Amino acid sequence: MAIKGGLKMADSLTMRGIQVDKICALCHCFDETTTHLFFECDYSFSILSILMRNLGFLLLRPNILQIFEYIEDTHHMDKNFYFLLICCAVYYIWRERNDRKFGGNSVSCTTLTHNIKTVVLLKFLKWKNAENLLHLL
Template structure:
């Protein structure tokens, strides 16, 4: 949904004629767009960098499409692992955005990265358990 423009970010709602406060709920400094939310600003990029250490070569912050292209072009046997990480990052950042916009609780990027690590590890262990029982 993030890639296809299906998330109800401020810019996509404005394109549908729905006006609202367009300030990002995570940083309160920039307009909320999919590109901004997912990896173009410090909060989300720090999460991604924490989980994918080999992104240090990037001079500019990537958008979500660039990250998927980068993974697709990798000559690495663990592409599916990286895709899982990205999907989990997008999901958890979106949840954090909603929590801050509509709730009252929030967590730091470090805490969110740890939650993502836990979720990815849990998914991998469940997949391994399923393979062993077949």
């Protein structure tokens, strides 16, 4: 849904005539859009940068399709691991956004990164080649 723009973000709700707070719940600096929330927002990008340490060399912040393309081109041996990592990050960032907007709860990007790593670790330990992937997390 993040790729296809199917999430109920402030920009799409506003275009439908629904009045909502347009400011990003994570950084409180810019309008909330799918691209901003998952990739341009400092909070989200710091999580992605920790999870994928080699994103720091990029001059511009990538969108989700560019990250998947980057993984396909550079991590073809471990691409399933990285796809899982990015998908979990998108899911947990979306949950954090909703917790802040609707629940009044928030966690730091460090805590959320740790939670994502824990979930990914538990999932990929069930894979056949898990021992070979431990160094990636």
